[in-house]
Amino acid sequence: xxxxxxxxxxxxxxxxxxxxxxxxxxxxxxxxxxxxxxxxxxxxxxxxxxxxxxxxxxxxxxxxxxxxxxxxxxxxxxxxxxxxxxxxxxxxxxxxxxxxxxxxxxxxxxxxxxxxxxxxxxxxxxxxxxxxxxxxxxxxxxxxxxxxxxxxxxxxxxxxxxxxxxxxxxxxxxxxxxxxxxxxxxxxxxxxxxxxxxxxxxxxxxxxxxxxxxxxxxxxxxxxxxxxxxxxxxxxxxxxxxxxxxxxxxxxxxxxxxxxxxxxxxxxxxx
Amino acid sequence: xxxxxxxxxxxxxxxxxxxxxxxxxxxxxxxxxxxxxxxxxxxxxxxxxxxxxxxxxxxxxxxxxxxxxxxxxxxxxxxxxxxxxxxxxxxxxxxxxxxxxxxxxxxxxxxxxxxxxxxxxxxxxxxxxxxxxxxxxxxxxxxxxxxxxxxxxxxxxxxxxxxxxxxxxxxxxxxxxxxxxxxxxxxxxxxxxxxxxxxxxxxxxxxxxxxxxxxxxxxxxxxxxxxxxxxxxxxxxxxxxxxxxxxxxxxxxxxxxxxxxxxxxxxxxxxxxxxxxxxxxxxxxxxxxxxxxxxxxxxx
Numbered sequence: 001x002x003x004x005x006x007x008x009x010x011x012x013x014x015x016x017x018x019x020x021x022x023x024x025x026x027x028x029x030x031x032x033x034x035x036x037x038x039x040x041x042x043x044x045x046x047x048x049x050x051x052x053x054x055x056x057x058x059x060x061x062x063x064x065x066x067x068x069x070x071x072x073x074x075x076x077x078x079x080x081x082x083x084x085x086x087x088x089x090x091x092x093x094x095x096x097x098x099x100x101x102x103x104x105x106x107x108x109x110x111x112x113x114x115x116x117x118x119x120x121x122x123x124x125x126x127x128x129x130x131x132x133x134x135x136x137x138x139x140x141x142x143x144x145x146x147x148x149x150x151x152x153x154x155x156x157x158x159x160x161x162x163x164x165x166x167x168x169x170x171x172x173x174x175x176x177x178x179x180x181x182x183x184x185x186x187x188x189x190x191x192x193x194x195x196x197x198x199x200x201x202x203x204x205x206x207x208x209x210x211x212x213x214x215x216x217x218x219x220x221x222x223x224x225x226x227x228x229x230x231x232x233x234x235x236x237x238x239x240x241x242x243x244x245x246x247x248x249x250x251x252x253x254x255x256x257x258x259x260x261x262x263x264x265x266x267x268x269x270x271x
Numbered sequence: 272x273x274x275x276x277x278x279x280x281x282x283x284x285x286x287x288x289x290x291x292x293x294x295x296x297x298x299x300x301x302x303x304x305x306x307x308x309x310x311x312x313x314x315x316x317x318x319x320x321x322x323x324x325x326x327x328x329x330x331x332x333x334x335x336x337x338x339x340x341x342x343x344x345x346x347x348x349x350x351x352x353x354x355x356x357x358x359x360x361x362x363x364x365x366x367x368x369x370x371x372x373x374x375x376x377x378x379x380x381x382x383x384x385x386x387x388x389x390x391x392x393x394x395x396x397x398x399x400x401x402x403x404x405x406x407x408x409x410x411x412x413x414x415x416x417x418x419x420x421x422x423x424x425x426x427x428x429x430x431x432x433x434x435x436x437x438x439x440x441x442x443x444x445x446x447x448x449x450x451x452x453x454x455x456x457x458x459x460x461x462x463x464x465x466x467x468x469x470x471x472x473x474x475x476x477x478x479x480x481x482x483x484x485x486x487x488x489x490x491x492x493x494x495x496x497x498x499x500x501x502x503x504x505x506x507x508x509x510x511x512x513x514x515x516x517x518x519x520x521x522x523x524x525x526x527x528x529x530x531x532x533x534x535x536x537x538x539x540x541x542x543x544x545x546x547x548x549x550x551x552x553x554x555x556x557x558x559x560x561x562x563x564x565x566x567x568x569x570x571x
Contacts, residue, residue, distance in 0.1 A: 008377075008380070010373075011373055011376060011377040011380065012377060014370075014373035014374065014377065015373065015374050015377040015378070015389075018370055018371075018373070018374040018450070019392060021370070021447065021450075022392075022393070022396050022447070022450065022451075023396070024411075025404060025407035025408055025411060025447070026396060026399065026404065026407065028407060028410060028411060028417060029403065029406075029407045029410070032410065039415075042415075081288070081289050081292055082289075084285050084288050084289045085289035085293075087285050088285050088286040088289060088290075092282050092285065092286055095282060095283065095286045096286070097286050097287070097290045098286065100290070101286065101289060101290050101293070103560070104290070104293040104294070104297055104298060105289070105293065106559075106560060106563070107297065107556065108293075108297060109501070110500065110501060110504040110505055110552075110556065110559065111504075111505070111508075111552075112504070112505050112507060112508020112509070112525060112548070112552075113505075113508065113510070114508045114510050114525045114528050114529065114545070115304075115508055115545050115548060115549060116297075116300075118304065118528065118532060118541060118542065118545050119300030119301055119303060119304045119545065120296065120300050122300060122303035122304060122306075122307055122538075122542065123296070123299055123300040123303050126303055144296055145296075147292075148292070148293070148296040148297055151289065151292070151293075155289075180281065181281070202398075205398055208400070209400045209401050209402065211402055211511060212510055212511065215533075216532075226400070226402050229400075229402055229403070229406075230402060230511075233402070233406050233409070233515065234514075234515070236409075237406070237409055237410050237413075241403070241406060242410075244403070245399075245400065245403040245406070245407070248399055248400050248403060249399050252395070252398045252399050253395075256391070256395060256398070260391070
């Protein structure tokens with residue numbers, strides 16, 4: 001035990017250095033979003049004017065609204081598909097297609113986005129040629145593309161929850177004569193609800209964040225927020241983007257804080 | 272058909288829905304990549320409706336064109352881009368291991384009520400936009416950026432260093448963005464390690480470093496491999512980081528594919544590049560699956 005302690009100081013320093021590396025860039029984004037000066041790295045006094053300009057930026061707001069809409073639809077679709085896949089993988093090990101489903105669900109997690117984007121575009125173009133659907137590219141094609149890779153992440157989250165779940169309640173309900181579908185909705189679903197919530201949020205974030213895949217499968221008139229940010233960032237640093245980043249970080253931190261409080265209370269109640 | 276679907280048992284349906292979705296929108300597209308990669312480049316000119324032209328005059332004429340693949344071999348650009356990607360992905364994975372291992376180990380050794388918050392801190396940056404986090408580094412690394420200002424103000428350098436638009440900036444960006452992917456699986460392995468072996472080693476008089484090298488490190492190999500592949504494979508096709516932080520001499524295959532597709536509008540060449548990359552990535556992917564399944568079995 002003492003030996004473990006001896007190693008501690010060095011490890012703790014390395015851990016802290018790691019956290020500094022992860023967080024310093026984020027803090028620099030926040031600090032310089034309140035900078036009066038247009039030159040992002042020269043401090044010209046405190047100001048919130050970039051937030052005002054951000055709200056006046058029409059194309060950016062439109063893109064943000066489109067992204068929010070697609071992200072919400074994507075997250076909902078992804079938790080349905082992901083939960084089905086997780087159920088199939090955890091509960092029905094002997095069914096046909098189990099092994100291939102396992103591979104198909106893991107692959108999108110590591111597949112380079114650029115390959116997913118290009119290959120889906122080619123599929124959509126070929127499908128349109130053969131069947132007339134999807135007519136052109138836009139929201140629908142972005143949604144399908146996002147749901148395909150988001151469901152893989154949802155599956156991983158729900159899968160681990162299902163695998164560690166106590167099944168005695170389900171068995172009791174089945175013994176008492178409840179039908180499987182009823183057992184699923186009244187017992188299984190509430191028990192995996194935290195994983196579903198986490199999966200929904202992650203799928204939402206992944207969709208809000210995707211530049212590469214959306215660039216391939218979007219059409220004219222369906223420009224998402226990352227696409228607007230990207231074209232602006234390519235021209236150089238801009239304090240407006242810093243302001244946008246700060247808003248992002250604020251929303252995410254708030255969501256995580258609320259989630260932790262809920263989880264903490266639930267744990268206290270369980271004990 | 273419809274009837275058999277309706278009466279099919281729900282178990283089959285639960286497997287079939289995600290299976291069909293992924294087969295249609297994840298596996299099928301790869302077939303089109305292969306198909307387009309052997310088609311004639313001149314047919315690939317926009318508009319893209321002119322794509323499938325093999326069935327003209329009701330006759331099925333298949334003219335496979337492997338010229339795109341030959342071009343990839345002949346032109347140095349493509350080979351160097353693939354090598355460049357492999358080098359950057361490989362070195363970045365090693366750097367992530369060097370930085371991430373102590374972090375994962377420290378979290379695994381921390382008192383249990385500390386572990387969750389410490390892990391949350393690793394995951395949190397992942398929840399904020401990837402694009403914006405890469406953008407943050409532009410402000411830090413550019414010539415009059417924060418890092419150069421800091422180094423000059425403490426008198427370490429007189430002239431600003433050029434870091435942005437060099438390979439160094441790409442390495443920083445990649446390690447920064449992909450570090451959590453390595454720390455998490457590694458932590459999961461380390462926290463489950465059997466402590467009795469470590470105690471036995473200590474009782475037999477092994478020093479901490481020796482204990483680590485002979486007991487902990489070998490036992491954590493599955494986590495290291497799984498985590499490394501989670502970094503290596505996606506970095507091979509990375510586009511945003513080399514595009515925003517790299518310079519003209521940073522050759523990576525993801526960026527080249529983007530240029531071929533969006534700037535040169537050469538869909539066949541972009542497709543054949545994607546096909547080659549896909550083939551190359553199957554090996555590390557099989558590797559990853561193998562080690563993931565090993566850790567999953569150990570868990571039981």
